[in-house]
Amino acid sequence: MKILVAVKRVIDPYVKVRVKSDRTGVETQNIKMSMNPFDEIAVEEALRLREKNIATEVVAVTIGNDASQETLRHALALGADRAILIKTEQSYCSLNIAKILHKMVEQEKPDLVLMGKQAIDGDNNQTPQMLAALLDWPQATFASQLLVNGKTIEVTREIDGGLETLAMDMPAIVSSDLRLNEPRYASLPNIMKAKRKPLDSIELTSLGLDLKEHIQVLEVSAPSSRSAGVKLSSVDELINKLKFEAKVLP
């Protein structure tokens, strides 16, 4: 079977983001970028399925400008077979991203699409569900375990009260949670090899999509900040403060 993995280039999770002074977004100039951590988990899961001889081909896809090639090369270095860049300078809302990926799914005809449950920049947690809706495929979101059994997958999902297990027929969409697996590191020989793996670049405009604007970002601001309070010296003092100063204990 063939697996399509959607990946996104985002600000590295360990970078402290700064809001731009004109309030149009956050600073991305000269900032370290990485593959979205949830997507790395999706790639890892696809690779493990190929190593178990369940998957035959793993294709990584991303939407973005030329710099996003770096994210695809990383997916190739981890072990993806080939990669597709859908080139655009513009950024899109989740619905339009799902529409672009829908085109890719029609073109590539994968049995399974793996994606991260959310990107750590927009924190939307929407695209996998939206893609599943557009394709009318079943969805298994927030997956912490994925078992493939012939044409059926069994997925354990992380839900608020604990875990839930679902079974569904492929083709299907699975979005990965953090606990699905521990992603591997790309070794130097594999990074070298990745440079020779196929990476197709497609202009978004060539897909013939009519993407209308659904959301306007009016402003991005810094959250109200919290400042450090006081350090106390004893448990008695803490109980006293909580009771009589903060009044949060009876």
Next chain:
Amino acid sequence: MSTLVIVEHDNNSMNPVTRNLVTAALQIDKELVLLVCGHECQKVAEQAASIAGVHAVWLVDNVSLAHQMAENMSKLIVSLANSFKAVLAPASTFGKNILPRVAAKLDVAQVSDVIRIVDDCTFEHPIYAGNAIETVKLLDSIKIMTIRATAFDAVDNDQAPCCIERLDKTVEENPSRFIKHELSRSERPDLASAKIVVSGGRGLQSAEKFKLIEELADALGAAVGASRAAVDAGFVPNDYQVGQTGKVVAPTLYMAIGISGAVQHLAGMKDSKVIVAINKDEDAPIFQIADYGLVGDLFQIVPELTQKLRHSES
């Protein structure tokens, strides 16, 4: 045109966050309908009908909705959505699973995790793990959004129950099959809505020692939370996790014990009213946002605190 709120429940009781969602929905339109979908869930509809401000409760009761899976839930909601100005669901795993599927079927955008309603098409929501707030304008005719319950007060008064209308809808068979639930049972208050939360991190060292956190929580009548490090180390199940990838809480009192305060964790608790940090590392980032900090060995401080709190209760 009114607003529609999707009620989260377990067929038995309504999730109390519905009361927070009602507050949010009333800021968009004074007319409000709650939708209860499930199986043998009349009781839930009755609870929903009593919330002050609710105009009507629509009930769809069908065996194939017992587990409220995204595929048939979204089809059902889509078939009802056209007469509404906005459709709201909680930003819980329930709402996050279903609502984007609804939005895509309607060919409209969604805004996730709304923390403020500016007007009926303009909303604020956190991005980058809460390190920035984005104000967006939804341009589609139906506004679809998940609501961060902790950002809105709960409606705590009740009314004489409004009309419960049973909708006779055909519900398609679901392409996904439900296999099982493994729920963490707890007598303690629900983490997302608790007034006090006591959380432990890697500093607790083991599942055995994590019991210190549970004892302190019980002395305070609090819910128990954890950092990702504590979950990954196997001290507690993953649904205890507070943070960007776990639950977002905003209790009146949050106690972070043996938690350094990584960005990912702060995203889930920095809107708490009062934050207490207990940590042996006085440079831990958690102290930069804590109202009260105690630097020291948690294995001495926590039992002492538990004992003194128990003492003051009796």
